[in-house]
Amino acid sequence: MCHNSEMKHFSNARVAEILNEMAALSEMEGEAFKPRAYERAALSVEARTEPLAETLTTKGEKGLEEIPGIGKGIAAHLAELFATGDFAEHQRLRTKIPVNINELVAVEGIGPKTVKALWEKLKIKDLDALEKAARAGKLRDLPGFGARSEEKILKGIAFRRSAAGRLIIAAALPVARLLQQKIAAFPEVEKVEAAGSLRRMKETVGDLDFLVVSRTPTKTFKKIIAFPEVNAVLAAGDTKLSVRLELGIDMDIRAIPAASWGAALNYFTGSKTHNIALRARALKQGWSLNEYTLFPTEEALYKKLGLTYIEPELREMTGEIEMGEKGTLPSPIAYDALKGDLQSHSTWTDGARSIEEMAKAAHAAGLAYIGITDHTKGLAMTGGMNEQEFVEQAKEIDILNKKSKIKILKSAEVNIKKDGALDLADDALAKLDYAGASVHSHFDLSVKEQTRRLIRVCEHPLIDIIFHPTARILNKRPSITADWGEVFAAAKETGTVMEIDAAVERLDLHDELIKQAIGAGVLLSIGSDAHSPDGFAALRFGIAQARRGWAEAKHIINTRRVEEMLRLLKRNKKSTP
DNA sequence: GCCGTTTTCGGCCCGACTGTTTTCAGTCG
Numbered sequence: 049m050c051h052n053s054e055m056k057h058f059s060n061a062r063v064a065e066i067l068n069e070m071a072a073l074s075e076m077e078g079e080a081f082k083p084r085a086y087e088r089a090a091l092s093v094e095a096r097t098e099p100l101a102e103t104l105t106t107k108g109e110k111g112l113e114e115i116p117g118i119g120k121g122i123a124a125h126l127a128e129l130f131a132t133g134d135f136a137e138h139q140r141l142r143t144k145i146p147v148n149i150n151e152l153v154a155v156e157g158i159g160p161k162t163v164k165a166l167w168e169k170l171k172i173k174d175l176d177a178l179e180k181a182a183r184a185g186k187l188r189d190l191p192g193f194g195a196r197s198e199e200k201i202l203k204g205i206a207f208r209r210s211a212a213g214r215l216i217i218a219a220a221l222p223v224a225r226l227l228q229q230k231i232a233a234f235p236e237v238e239k240v241e242a243a244g245s246l247r248r249m250k251e252t253v254g255d256l257d258f259l260v261v262s263r264t265p266t267k268t269f270k271k272i273i274a275f276p277e278v279n280a281v282l283a284a285g286d287t288k289l290s291v292r293l294e295l296g297i298d299m300d301i302r303a304i305p306a307a308s309w310g311a312a313l314n315y316f317t318g319s320k321t322h323n324i325a326l327r328a329r330a331l332k333q334g335w336s337l338n339e340y341t342l343f344p345t346e347e348a349l350y351k352k353l354g355l356t357y358i359e360p361e362l363r364e365m366t367g368e369i370e371m372g373e374k375g376t377l378p379s380p381i382a383y384d385a386l387k388g389d390l391q392s393h394s395t396w397t398d399g400a401r402s403i404e405e406m407a408k409a410a411h412a413a414g415l416a417y418i419g420i421t422d423h424t425k426g427l428a429m430t431g432g433m434n435e436q437e438f439v440e441q442a443k444e445i446d447i448l449n450k451k452s453k454i455k456i457l458k459s460a461e462v463n464i465k466k467d468g469a470l471d472l473a474d475d476a477l478a479k480l481d482y483a484g485a486s487v488h489s490h491f492d493l494s495v496k497e498q499t500r501r502l503i504r505v506c507e508h509p510l511i512d513i514i515f516h517p518t519a520r521i522l523n524k525r526p527s528i529t530a531d532w533g534e535v536f537a538a539a540k541e542t543g544t545v546m547e548i549d550a551a552v553e554r555l556d557l558h559d560e561l562i563k564q565a566i567g568a569g570v571l572l573s574i575g576s577d578a579h580s581p582d583g584f585a586a587l588r589f590g591i592a593q594a595r596r597g598w599a600e601a602k603h604i605i606n607t608r609r610v611e612e613m614l615r616l617l618k619r620n621k622k623s624t625p
Numbered sequence: 626g627c628c629g630t631t632t633t634c635g636g637c638c639c640g641a642c643t644g645t646t647t648t649c650a651g652t653c654g
Contacts (some may be wrong), residue, residue, distance in 0.1 A: 080640075116627095158652085
C-alpha cells in the first residue's frame with residue numbers, strides 16, 4: 049500500500065512519456081502487440097484531466113484499471129512507479145538499452161528498431177552522439193543505411209533542434225492552469241494570471257510567465273519553490289522568481305502591485321514587437337509606458353492609447369495597431385462558437401471509440417452535429433476503408449441518427465495520392481454528406497508538384513474540404529511546401545474549404561496561413577480530428593489558432609447550423625455559369 | 626499488455642513508401 053505522503057510525484061504528461069518509452073522499449077524487444085498497448089495507454093493518460101496520482105490515492109489500482117487502455121499490468125506498473133519512483137520492468141528494459149529513446153525517436157524517420165541498432169553497433173545514446181556519427185559518415189556502415197539516410201537524419205535533427213525547448217500549447221496549458229489554481233489558493237495572493245505566449249495562445253510556448261499580486265511575495269515564492277512540479281530554482285528575489293519545471297521549461301513569476309496590473313499584464317503578455325509599438329505610441333502622445341505605469345486594467349491602457357481593446361491572440365504586430373486605431377479590428381471567433389465538428393474518427397478505422405460513443409461525447413461537448421471522417425484504404429496502417437465498407441458504415445449511421453441527440457454526418461478522410469488523385473471511387477464519395485481529403489505521404493515534393501497536387505484536389509467536385517493542408521506535426525515534421533497563394537486561389541475558385549485541424553500536435557492550417565486564406569476569400573472549417581471522446585477538447589486550440597489568424601465566425605463554416613453549413617459546401621452549390 | 630452483447634483466451638498488425646536493397650526492414654498515423 050502506498051500512502052499519499054510517500055508518493056512520488058509524476059504528472060500525467062510524465063507518465064505518458066514513460067509509457068511511450070515502454071512502447072519503444074518493447075518494440076525493440078521485438079514484441080508485436082505490447083508496444084501498441086503501451087501507446088494506447090500513453091494516449092489515454094495524456095488526454096486525462098484528473099492527475100493519475102489522485103486517481104490512485106482515491107480509488108487505488110482498481111481506479112487506474114478503469115482508464116481505457118490501462119489494465120492490470122500497467123496499473124501495477126504505475127502503482128509501483130508512484131510508490132518507488134520507477135518500476136522493475138522499466139528498469140530491466142532500460143538497463144538493456146540505456147539510451148535517451150524519446151529524444152531519438154522524436155527525430156522523423158527514426159524508430160525504435162533504428163535506435164536499437166544505433167546503440168548496439170555504435171553506442172549512440174542521444175541526439176548529440178547521433179549527429180556526430182551522421183556527420184562523420186559512420187551511419188552508412190550500418191546494414192540498411194546509406195549516405196541518404198545520414199542526410200535525412202541530419203535534416204531531422206536540425207528540425208528537431210530548431211523546436212527544442214518549446215512545448216506545444218496543449219501540453220503547457222493544463223500545467224499552467226494547475227499552477228495558477230494552486231497559487232490562487234494562497235491566502236496572501238490577490239490575483240494571479242499566466243501571461244506570455246501562453247496567453248496569446250501561440251502554438252508552442254518556450255516558458256511560462258506568471259504575474260501575481262501578493263501581500264507577501266517572498267512567502268508566495270517560497271511556497272511555489274516547494275511545488276512538486278518545480279525541479280530547480282534559477283533565481284529568487286523579492287519581485288521575481290524563476291524556476292525550472294518538471295515539464296522541461298522554465299517559469300518566471302513576477303510580483304507586482306495591483307495598481308499597475310493592467311500595464312504589467314500587457315507588458316508580460318507581449319508580443320515584444322506589439323509592446324514596442326504601444327510604447328512608441330505612448331511616447332508620441334507625450335507619456336511613457338512601461339510595466340509599472342499605473343493602469344489597473346489592460347482595457348484602460350488601450351483606451352488611453354486611443355485603441356480599441358486588442359485580444360491577446362491578435363498581438364503579433366500584423367496590423368492590429370492600425371486597425372485598433374481605426375476601430376476596424378475583426379471580432380475573432382468566440383471560444384464557444386462552434387456548432388459542429390467536421391473531422392472525427394471511430395473504431396471503423398483508427399479511432400478508439402464507436403461512432404455512437406463519439407457522437408455522445410460530441411453532444412456532451414456542446415455540439416449539434418459531428419462528421420465521421422474515417423480513413424480510406426490507401427492508409428492501410430489505420431485500417432482504411434474501401435467503398436463497400438463505407439456503404440456498411442452509412443447503414444450504421446442511418447440507424448444511429450434515428451435516436452442520436454446530435455446529427456451524425458457521413459464523411460471520409462480520403463487519402464491524397466502522390467499525383468493528387470484520390471483513393472476512393474467517385475460514386476462512393478457521392479454518397480457521403482461531404483468529403484475531406486488529406487496528405488499523408490510524399491511530404492517533400494517540389495513546390496511545383498505539391499502545388500499542382502493540392503490544386504487537383506481542389507478541382508475535384510466531390511472533395512469539399514482539404515484536411516490539415518500543410519500536414520505538419522509540431523516539433524517533428526515541417527509543413528509541406530506549396531505555393532499557398534495559388535492553392536488558396538484554386539480553393540476560392542472551386543469553393544473548396546480549408547480546414548484548421550485542431551489536433552494538438554497539428555494546428556494546421558496555422559495562424560499565418562489562416563490569415564492568408566481569409567484574405568484570398570477562402571472559407572474555413574475547424575475539425576477536432578478526435579480519435580477518442582477526449583479529442584473534442586482540442587477544438588479549443590483550433591479556435592485559438594483561428595483567432596490568431598483573425599478569423600471571425602463568418603469565416604468558419606461549422607459555426608453555422610448543420611443545414612446552413614451543408615449549403616456552403618461545393619457539392620451542394622449550383623454550378624456557376 | 627489490453628480487451629470482450631461473437632471471446633476471460635486468442636484476437637490484435639491492416640499496407641504504402643523509403644532507402645536500401647536483389648528480397649527486405651523500418652517507419653508512419
